[in-house]
Each structure stands twice: as C-alpha cells, then as structure tokens.
Amino acid sequence: EAITVGELAKRMGEKGADLVKELFNLDMMVTVNQTIDQDTAELLVDQFGHNIERVSEADVDIDTAEDQDPEETLKPRPPVVTIMGHVDHGKTSLLDALRGTNVTRGEAGGITQHIGSYQVTTKDGQKITFLDTPGHAAFTEMRQRGANVTDIVVLVVAADDGIMPQTIEAINHTKAAGVPMIVAINKMDKPEANPDNIRTRLLEHEVIVESMSGDVQDVEISAKEKTNLDELLEKIALQAELLELKARPDRMAEARVIEAQLDKGRGPVATVLITRGTLKRGDTFVVGTQSGRVRAIVNDQGKQIKEAGPAMPVEVLGLGGVPRAGDVLAVVENEQRAREVAQYRQEKATEKRTALAPTNFDTMFNNIASDVVEFPVVVKADVQGSVEAINTALHNLSNDLIKVRVLHAGVGAITESDVSLAAASGAPIIGFNVRPNAKARELVKRDGVEMKYYDVIYHLTEEIAKEMAGELGPER
C-alpha cells in the first residue's frame, strides 16, 4: 500500500515540507505529491514520534478538495471575474459602472447597502459574477491559499497612460494563475487616448490581442461615460462559454470567504462566493476553526434570500467568529459534526502555536536572527499543466530555512522579459521543454543569468533541492 507524502503529512498533522526534509535526510528525493511505500511511511511515522491513534484522530477533519462531484451532477455556472490593473486606471469606476448596468436593467431602487462583489445579467440573460478584491495582492494571497476562484481577469489599462508597473504585475499574476484575460482599454473618452499604443505595448508582455492575431480579447471602453460596457460583458460571456464552467448545485454548499469583518449591529459577517452546492438558511457549517449556523443570507442587492447557488456572492450571518479571506466555508450534516471539526482544528492551531512559541529571549532572538533564506526562480514551460506542476513541486521544496519564490511562471519560450526579471533578482531561469528565443539568449550572455533546462520534473526538483541545500551552506 502506497500513500502520498502530502496525505501522510495530513494524517500525521505535520507539515508536508517537514516530511520531505526528513526523507531528504534519508537520501530520498521526493516531493509532497509523490507516493512512498508503507515501510517508508511507517519509518516516518516513527521518526516523528506518532502512533496510529493520531491517524484516526485526524480523520475527524473534513477535506473539501478531496471529493469530486460526478460529471453527471454538474450544471453550468456563471463565470467569476476579477478586475485588475494599475492604480487610477479605472478599476473602481468600472466595477461601479458595471453594477449600474445591472441596476438599470433589473429591478432598480431600494439599494441602501450592498456588498462589494455582485452579479450582472447580460442582455442575453447570462449571469456574470464580479469579485471586489482590492488589487493583485489579494488575488495572489487567495491563490496561495488554494482559492483559485477567479475564472477570468479583466485587465484595465488607461488609454491615456499605458502599461505601468502594476499592469505588468497583473499580467504576471494572471498568467501564473493560468486564467484567461480580457483587456479593457479604458478612458477612451479622453482626447489623448491612444488604444493602438496600448495594444502594441502589450506585445512586449506577451499579451497579444485578436487584432494582432493573438487570442486575447480587447475592448475599448469608458467607465466614466459608460460606453461599450455591454460589449465588454459580451466578451466575458463568450470567454466563459469556452471555459465550460460547471458546478454541482444540489449538494451541501461549499464557499470561499472573499472578505469578512465584525459588524457592530450584525456580528461577524463574511462575504462568500459559493463554489458548489446550495447554501440555505439554517445550514450548519464550519469555516476555519469556527462552527456556525446560517442565520441570514444577504444577496448583492442587500436583500435577504433563502438560498444561494454556485458562483453567487453573498453575505453570511451567523458565524462564531471572523474568518480569514480564502477560508473554506463548508456545510456539514449536523451541529455535532460541526463542533467536532471546529474543535479539532482549534486544538491543532493551539498545538502549532505552542510548538512555535519561543521559550525564552535567547530562542526568540535566534528566531529573529535566522531569517528564512529566499530562493528566487523564474519558470517557463511548454504547457500550463507543467507550469502548475512545477510550481507545486518547487513550493514543496521549501522548508523552515529556505523558501522557493517563483517570481514569474509562464507558458512559452524564454523571452527577454524573463531574463530581465531573473537578472534583476539574481534568480536562475528554469526552462521545462522550452528554450530561449534569440534576443533572450543575447541578454543571458550579457547579464550572466543562469539557465537550466529540464524535461523531467523529478530531475528538476532533485537539482533545485541540491542547489537550495548549497545555498544554505554547510553550517546550517
């Protein structure tokens, strides 16, 4: 019987990276996703001083990502869109303007208070969910917590300004997430607007719009004058169609916390995005280390509703505390189960805190002094699947002493922008089944950037793990 390192770590209540490190010490080069045989597993369990009891104890927890809904239960669901772009290019204005299209189209009036995320219905009756997440930092933080909730990114670029640092960041983050992008060239009402300049400049960042024979849709808009917003919505709907987004509506709900706060009158309130199932008033749930019971569901119009289905952003009242953005809210069978899971998670959290707490000033000082070393890399691969796999594999090489930081990971040949990014950060470039183009090769020579090529992920992780160990030096 074999088990993945990750699964074993979960059952033991240990960090996957710690197990990988231990295995490394045993001269076994494996990642969290690889399987090990029973003898090795038992050795590890022994090494960490665990016994079988701990295993069954861990089974108390629910793992939401584990069980997949059968294909035949899936139904089409609306796309979830995040708007990104440089500051002042018009993200907020666009969010407001799009919400306005819905208000005038649907039953208007009576909106006194509403949540930041909302749904819009297109002329053709297609629903689109817009998330109000401030900036790419939130997007990436959510992603780091495994909350890949965004299906499509709308990149806002002001036609009178151009490609700015945060525009490039947004592009990198979007690409790293493997999420399709639609470019909204904003502020077209301004006389100095130059959309063709934007399109050309985007080429430098490998964003090729359709009119330049690429596959990225673009649309010229004015958030201020509210022009061409319907066209933008149509393009989102078209992109969504290609993605064939589906979720199972008839099951216990699962949702992601988008934001949460303590409301004076209403207590802890969370804005969540339903990822599957249907959330109903009265449902018992677990979120983070808290259990709760849905006291009220408030939709994006500020109205109380009885239930909410996939891709709907709603406010949930009835939480035991304030959860973190990115937490999974999962409905469970009954209160006893909810309490059991919440309590188990609380104990785990306390255990971790005690384990991490410095015992005296000396150790506290040592902890501060021994900062975690960062190991930056730029990754390019032939297909998105490989990018994701390499990202995960590299991430799993991190431990308490050294952390892999993927500056940029993308699909395609190694380009000049990859080399400049790598050079600026002293990072090696990892090419998986790809090679640099001619210009990039020149730059590599000039800037002395280290290049590494692989065609087997195992070789890649093996070598990088060795490099990382070397980085730490013999004294650590």
Ligand code: GDP
């Ligand atoms: P954000 O920082 O990306 O959220 O940008 P904002 O939505 O706050 O917009 C920044 C500024 O640009 C504000 O003064 C807006 O009024 C202005 N703005 C946004 N969209 C347009 C537009 O389409 N045309 C013009 N002329 N100004 C706009």
